[in-house]
Amino acid sequence: MRDRASAIQSLRGRFAGRLLLPGEAGYDETRTIWNRAIDRRPALIARCAGTADVVAALRFAREHDLLVSVKGGGHNVTGNAVCDGGLMIDLSPMKGARVDPGRAVATAEPGLTWKDLDTATQAHGLVTTGGIISSTGVAGLTLGGGHGWLMRKHGLACDNLAAVEMVTADGEVVRAGPDENPELFWGVRGGGGNFGIVTAFDFRLHPLGTILAGLLLYPLSRGRDVLELFREIAPTAPDELTLGALITTWFDGQAVIALAVCWSGAMEHAERVVAPFRRLGAPILDTVRPTTYAELQTMFDATNPPGNWYYKTGYLEGAKVQEDALIDVLLAHTDFPSPSPLSRLYVEHLGGAMGRVPPDATAFVHRQAPFDLIVIAGGFRPEETEKNVRWARETSAAMRPFMSGAAYVNYLGADAGLDLVRAAYGPAWERLVALKDRWDPENVFRLNQNIRPSRSRSGPDGKTAS
Numbered sequence: 001m002r003d004r005a006s007a008i009q010s011l012r013g014r015f016a017g018r019l020l021l022p023g024e025a026g027y028d029e030t031r032t033i034w035n036r037a038i039d040r041r042p043a044l045i046a047r048c049a050g051t052a053d054v055v056a057a058l059r060f061a062r063e064h065d066l067l068v069s070v071k072g073g074g075h076n077v078t079g080n081a082v083c084d085g086g087l088m089i090d091l092s093p094m095k096g097a098r099v100d101p102g103r104a105v106a107t108a109e110p111g112l113t114w115k116d117l118d119t120a121t122q123a124h125g126l127v128t129t130g131g132i133i134s135s136t137g138v139a140g141l142t143l144g145g146g147h148g149w150l151m152r153k154h155g156l157a158c159d160n161l162a163a164v165e166m167v168t169a170d171g172e173v174v175r176a177g178p179d180e181n182p183e184l185f186w187g188v189r190g191g192g193g194n195f196g197i198v199t200a201f202d203f204r205l206h207p208l209g210t211i212l213a214g215l216l217l218y219p220l221s222r223g224r225d226v227l228e229l230f231r232e233i234a235p236t237a238p239d240e241l242t243l244g245a246l247i248t249t250w251f252d253g254q255a256v257i258a259l260a261v262c263w264s265g266a267m268e269h270a271e272r273v274v275a276p277f278r279r280l281g282a283p284i285l286d287t288v289r290p291t292t293y294a295e296l297q298t299m300f301d302a303t304n305p306p307g308n309w310y311y312k313t314g315y316l317e318g319a320k321v322q323e324d325a326l327i328d329v330l331l332a333h334t335d336f337p338s339p340s341p342l343s344r345l346y347v348e349h350l351g352g353a354m355g356r357v358p359p360d361a362t363a364f365v366h367r368q369a370p371f372d373l374i375v376i377a378g379g380f381r382p383e384e385t386e387k388n389v390r391w392a393r394e395t396s397a398a399m400r401p402f403m404s405g406a407a408y409v410n411y412l413g414a415d416a417g418l419d420l421v422r423a424a425y426g427p428a429w430e431r432l433v434a435l436k437d438r439w440d441p442e443n444v445f446r447l448n449q450n451i452r453p454s455r456s457r458s459g460p461d462g463k464t465a466s
């Protein structure tokens, strides 16, 4: 123990950021993440100021045989960003964003949120695909794939990566891109944080000015009409149109269904594109209007605050989406246990450009799924956990006949079993294991949706297999 204490003292001397021990100022704030249901106490937190700190922290963890967790934006619902008793490598102070408008490339450090990066790129009238809540981390979202309003037009966040810099399990700094470590580059685009700690992301950017976006809100009694129209329009929509169907409780306590709309094409065609929705008659609320991408990116922030959260998720099976029974079952599970605007069912509209990327081009493979479903229990008090979790599980189980069996890795909850994790990586699994064997054979990076290397005995829970 004295050895560890003097080693920490020596690390402090060469560490540009801050090292936090239990009880020190800032320790509790830093270990607190978006999902407040997670309450873990690392033995040490390394708040990294740059790549050299990441290398030093990782080498320290390895020398002292400490479990490692990596925090980008701290949004992952599993809480994998924080560990009990190990070393939490906190990247959130690393917030550099360098935009090169001439080359249309942005270099992003791993502590940026989407708000940080969107603000930097939009200052030049440029964007890349990013998540729909502005406080979500760029890092974790991109490494798992990266859904967002622009995925149908420009591909996933990971499809827009030009290269990354990363710190490997051995503490080496490498680059991965089409010409350098291309197999590693394949793996980080969908394989999550399994292969190393990414310290810089180079994103390709695209011009984007005014868009048309917002919500059309109807009473839930119109649920069937709205869902029928959604499933009619979404599959053949132009790439510039991304929709979403949201069933929730509105702020006034009313059960509602909303169509979320984002049109990122030419504004002269905007009204024509949304005209079919007017067939539904007057909504109770219509916020669809010309706006900026940066503003759209904060539209759902208010309904995603830090709190207690639980997710279930999966892709809908393409051949089943036109079955009326799917709508029946979905609407039968709108009895949210927390009557707050935070619990919801959300059907995401996929396809378009993200669907045309060959499935073996990146480790993100589920390119053909037309929709995915996220069952979200949120904002509940700790004593309400059981009934909220039960509702989400029952809803998810009832929807199983309409699901493909695979899921988007970034939406998986902490209770996703090995089979579901494996299904999330799908046909990329064997190739990912080979890559893990090459770059992290001892499973140093295991607090994630884990790809266990062939010979490692350490499981995702940090425990050693018997």
Ligand SMILES: Cc1cc2nc3c(=O)[nH]c(=O)nc-3n(C[C@H](O)[C@H](O)[C@H](O)COP(=O)(O)OP(=O)(O)OC[C@H]3O[C@@H](n4cnc5c(N)ncnc54)[C@H](O)[C@@H]3O)c2cc1C
Pocket: 034, 070, 071, 072, 073, 074, 075, 076, 077, 079, 080, 081, 091, 110, 130, 131, 132, 133, 135, 136, 137, 138, 139, 140, 141, 142, 143, 144, 145, 146, 147, 148, 192, 193, 194, 196, 197, 198, 199, 304, 410, 411, 447, 448, 449
């Ligand atoms: C409110 C909310 C909204 C969301 N919206 C979207 C959305 O619109 N689109 C979408 O695709 N997903 C969305 N997600 C899911 C999101 O993609 C994941 O939760 C993602 O993991 C968040 O990344 P983070 O950096 O914030 O999380 P963290 O919890 O910090 O990181 C998650 C994991 O990623 C790995 N990791 C993080 N940083 C690095 C790094 N630099 N190098 C290596 N590994 C790293 C670690 O394994 C870590 O445990 C949303 C989640 C929430 C909670």
